[in-house]
Amino acid sequence: MKHASIVAVALASALAAGCASKKGFEQPGYAYGCPIGDAKVASMDDLVKLKVVMEGSRTTVVPTEMRCSRSGDLIRIDANLNNDSRSVKRIAYKFRWIDREGMRAWEEEAWKPLLIYNNANHLINTVAPTEKAADFRLILRSQE
Amino acid sequence: MSAALRMRRLGLPALLAALALAAGCAKETTRYGDARGVETVTNEFGSTDLQMIAESMARSMLKAPAIVSGNLPIVTVQEVRNKTSEYIDTRAITDSIRAELQKGGKVRFAVDASGMTQQTDEIKRQQNEYYNREQSVEKGQMVGAEYRLEGNITSIVKRVEDIKDVYYKVNLQLWNVRNGLLEWSDEKEIRKTTTRG
Numbered sequence: 001m002k003h004a005s006i007v008a009v010a011l012a013s014a015l016a017a018g019c020a021s022k023k024g025f026e027q028p029g030y031a032y033g034c035p036i037g038d039a040k041v042a043s044m045d046d047l048v049k050l051k052v053v054m055e056g057s058r059t060t061v062v063p064t065e066m067r068c069s070r071s072g073d074l075i076r077i078d079a080n081l082n083n084d085s086r087s088v089k090r091i092a093y094k095f096r097w098i099d100r101e102g103m104r105a106w107e108e109e110a111w112k113p114l115l116i117y118n119n120a121n122h123l124i125n126t127v128a129p130t131e132k133a134a135d136f137r138l139i140l141r142s143q144e
Numbered sequence: 145m146s147a148a149l150r151m152r153r154l155g156l157p158a159l160l161a162a163l164a165l166a167a168g169c170a171k172e173t174t175r176y177g178d179a180r181g182v183e184t185v186t187n188e189f190g191s192t193d194l195q196m197i198a199e200s201m202a203r204s205m206l207k208a209p210a211i212v213s214g215n216l217p218i219v220t221v222q223e224v225r226n227k228t229s230e231y232i233d234t235r236a237i238t239d240s241i242r243a244e245l246q247k248g249g250k251v252r253f254a255v256d257a258s259g260m261t262q263q264t265d266e267i268k269r270q271q272n273e274y275y276n277r278e279q280s281v282e283k284g285q286m287v288g289a290e291y292r293l294e295g296n297i298t299s300i301v302k303r304v305e306d307i308k309d310v311y312y313k314v315n316l317q318l319w320n321v322r323n324g325l326l327e328w329s330d331e332k333e334i335r336k337t338t339t340r341g
Contacts, residue, residue: 109180109199
């Protein structure tokens with residue numbers, strides 16, 4: 001019995017070690033460089049679901065990839081938006097900045113209009129306006 | 145004249161009168177809108193353009209090595225020259241950029257050329273005999289900027305029958321005052337097309 005539990009613990013440790021070294025999840029509390037807090041994020045899709053919010057008219061344009069890094073003490077974000085439809089899509093986006101306490105770290109940004117060609121990707125990038133911004137949400141809406 | 149024809153002849157002027165009355169009495173409504181929403185009322189330079197340029201430039205400047213590595217560098221804002229064919233208050237662009245950077249706490253701003261008269265007038269006023277000498281500011285205490293921010297806004301406008309296309313390009317530069325080196329520069333492009341009909 002004792003032997004079995006040792007094996008189980010060893011297996012669990014090996015599994016945990018395997019997960020910890022998975023690319024994009026090296027740092028606890030971060031996925032692909034983006035802050036995730038206590039949220040369970042196991043893939044890029046999970047990260048996108050956590051960080052993207054639709055407001056107003058929903059759009060079919062979705063981020064397929066999102067990565068974060070730091071520029072000094074500011075968060076830098078790259079988000080790849082994909083339009084897999086057969087028509088040009090017009091959307092608007094903005095970022096919402098959140099501090100460590102979950103409060104707004106910055107005033108509401110202006111909506112930025114964007115045109116994305118059919119079957120195309122468009123990379124948007126930004127940097128946090130203040131070092132108080134510890135987390136963010138990408139807000140999307142359709143402009144059709 | 146048949147009754148039907150008489151009715152038709154009477155009906156047309158009555159309809160026109162009703163329409164004129166309705167137009168004259170059209171109710172005007174005023175509502176508050178989203179100051180940060182996408183504005184597409186006309187093709188001319190608008191609030192969304194101003195907000196996008198200011199935000200994009202301020203965020204880009206935050207990534208500049210001179211700002212990242214510097215210890216609260218001091219910047220003075222110079223002119224953004226309007227090289228477009230329309231009237232644009234370029235001061236509004238630099239004011240918005242300055243407000244965003246100042247709020248971010250990464251940059252300090254020194255008084256610029258346009259505010260210099262008010263600044264020196266206030267210093268002179270405090271040198272006046274009516275002020276307490278110990279609490280008044282002294283001459284020669286102002287701090288010079290390490291960097292100066294300047295730029296241009298240009299546009300290309302094309303019209304073909306029912307299509308009007310406007311392309312704006314804003315270029316900003318951050319110059320090192322001491323050695324004259326260009327420390328940062330970035331551009332923001334905006335295209336707007338209006339079609340009629």
